[in-house]
Amino acid sequence: MTDTSPATPPPAGADPRTPAPLRIGVLGAARITREALADPARRTGHRVVALAARDRGRAQEAAGALGAERVLDGYADVLGDPEVEVVYDPLANALHAPANLAAVRAGRHVLTEKPSAACAADARVVRDAAAAAGVHVVEAFHHLHHPVHRRLVELAVGGELGDLVRVEVDMLMPAPPADDPRWSLELGGGAVMDLGCYGLRTLRELAAQDPRHAGEPRVTGARAVERPGSPGVDAELVADLVLPSGAVGVVRSRMDGEELRFSCRLVGSRGEAYAPGFVKPQLDDRVVVRDGSGERTEHLGTRSSYDHQLDALARLLRGAPPVPGAPRLDADDAVATMELVDACYAAAGLAPRPAALG
Secondary structure (H helix, E strand, O other): OOOOOOOOOOOOOOOOOOOOOOEEEEEOOOOHHHHHHHHHHHHHOOEEEEEEOOOHHHHHHHHHHHOOOOEOOOHHHHHHOOOOOEEEEOOOHHHHHHHHHHHHHOOOEEEEOOOOOOOHHHHHHHHHHHHHHOOOEEEOOHHHHOHHHHHHHHHHHOOOOOOEEEEEEEEEOOOOOOOOHHHOOOOOOOHHHHHHHHHHHHHHHHHHHOOOOOOOOEEEEEEEEEEOOEEEEEEEEEEEEEOOOOOEEEEEEEOOOOOOEEEEEEEEOOOEEEEOEOOOOOOOOEEEEEEOOEEEEEEOOOOOHHHHHHHHHHHHHOOOOOOOOOOOOOHHHHHHHHHHHHHHHHHOOOOOOOOOOO
């Protein structure tokens, strides 16, 4: 198990009850790192102690922009740095599992961007290695930690809307550039991999938190539109699912849409709720509830979901209890999500993304 004690003693007069900052090493210079990790770390008092990329010049530029304390020559140097206790992996999807596996074998905890692997088989290899090493692998579904998402779960399983009947998730975005890794089958691209996994993980959370019908959703059908010239890569995929309660779910993923829309609608027997920005609640924190008493809009706070995610990670690694209703943060959970992703592809007549670990 990695030593999670502070790298240096706390200053004289420091409150001994204050948890030590996380010491984070970053793999690569991905654009998402600033929003998803570096700015949240600065706001929440954690440290980005090291960064490496394939090109040292790019790494130096990224380190300056992200506030990383030092640049190292390669990924292996980050994994071997004694000050790094947790590794952040924002690499391309197909590179997640190999990098995560190397990190856990080096005794480092991992915060991996979603999805955690190219396919469920790779996720299982990482899960088994993490168990053997005694380290945590946490998949970065940041939206799960925000009060907007927790409120959706309460509404879905707490009876305010009656019995849950239907869940609709729309994950749409304009097309990324043609050379973007998200369009590459070999790099684990596709609409479900980049967008739909958020909706699938939300359906899994609704099912897990249901006190009467806890379990896993099941895919009952799917329809895909492949990107022209990219066989096997879904530009759009609509998945139909059923929850253990009997409620149905629809997750629509489209990576070449005309707009950006990340929404979730819950339909119950006595009302419904709609969160227009449930994946990015820092931009839109509304949950609109309609029931027998009329319509009301609840605002759940625009603090970044990424800040909430780092809070949850720090609680996990420092041995503090999770907040009530917190999602699972382990490699078994990541495996279950990838199994659902693979099932969506199979139902749509597409193959899972190619395994990267053989």
